[in-house]
Amino acid sequence: MFAITEAAPAKINLALHVRHRRPDGYHELETLFAFATDGDVVTVETAKTNSFTITGPFAASLLPPVHTTPAKAGAQSGTGSDDAPNAPSGNAPWHGNLVTAATDAFTAAFAPEAHHAITLEKHLPIASGIGGGSADAAATLRALARLHGISATDPRLYAIAAGLGADVPACLANRTTLGIGKGDILTNLEGLSGTPLLLVNPGVAVSTAAVFQTWDGQDQGPIAEGNFLDRARASRNDLEPPALALAPVIAEVRTLLDAAEGVLLSRMSGSGATCFALFDSLEARDVAAIAAHARGWWILPTTLA
Known part of the structure; x- marks a missing residue:
């Protein structure tokens, strides 16, 4: 076969x-x-x-x-x-x-x-x-x-x-x-193929239904215009606040990624609890990966397709 x-x-x-x-x-x-x-x-x-x-x-x-x-x-x-x-x-x-x-x-x-x-x-x-x-x-x-x-x-x-x-x-x-x-x-869209990417999950499963139910219902406006990275940076994830309420450990992941050297963008993906960061170099990504792994969190060092 x-x-x-x-x-x-x-x-x-x-x-x-x-x-x-x-x-x-x-x-x-x-x-x-x-x-x-x-x-x-x-x-x-x-x-x-x-x-x-x-x-x-x-x-x-x-x-x-x-x-x-x-x-x-x-x-x-x-x-x-x-x-x-x-x-x-x-x-x-x-x-x-x-x-x-x-x-x-x-x-x-x-x-x-x-x-x-x-x-x-x-x-x-x-x-x-x-x-x-x-x-x-x-x-x-x-x-x-x-x-x-x-x-x-x-x-x-x-x-x-x-x-x-x-x-x-x-x-x-x-x-x-x-x-x-x-x-x-x-x-x-034209993306950022090859950009170093790190995914980090603190080992918490989050229900999509529960996150949407906790969303505050407020329309905060459309995604920004501009080139791809600029519009991503100027935008947000509206599900991050309700996910944080359900899984506060997400804030610890965000703090680690936000403070990493060489980070271009850090955010929670989807309804959580995985967060991601884009980096300006593979070396910077791997340093952050080591720090996240030391916390006992799941990591995936990769790149954007």
Whole structure:
């Protein structure tokens, strides 16, 4: 059998403005999406029966939940409900994970007689503001498209992604974009490819739903204009204050990153608790990584894609 491997890199919200709550229950957003060069890995191949295996350092954190439907599986702005904690690693029941939801939707649209063996290498912490299951679902769609000879630009792939969760279309595009609406209406942007990037998570899972519920409901205006870095710096993450109320340790991460030498921008990503910093050199990034690691926090030294 021929296997296809696809990266599921960490998603970063360089800015995230919440404008208002929509009648459909989502929130109107403006966000600057960017992606790391590292993250999870998805491998798919054709098989006689469907199978789903989870490996990697965060495999034990993933539960294959029962009765999760594609329409509600992916959380708005990226995290919280698309990963579920407290289950063993290894072979997982087929239904319930965003990876298998993506596979079911793909096969229904493109290959109704096909079965697949899927392996997810889970390197990113769950419920952490950096894409989680959304990135995994998007990588699964890209891998299946390659396996079955479907164009990566086929509009049916985007429709499937949009049905899986608000962040999945951005993760499917896997490039720097401006996201509006639920975050799923995308405009390509020239980003900062190669910029040294450090992700830091203090080991706290934060519920996206709880963060949105704690948001103060105040529209503080749109994302700034200008070149990419300037507009990111002049903008903000409106979910950081409510996330701080739920997980005060985020402030400690921000303090460490804000004070680091060579930092260009430091902020919380998504609904937290992962924070990021962009640096002017790999050396500066690595010094900050050592300091964060010494606190017992999860780190990912990487670069922007």
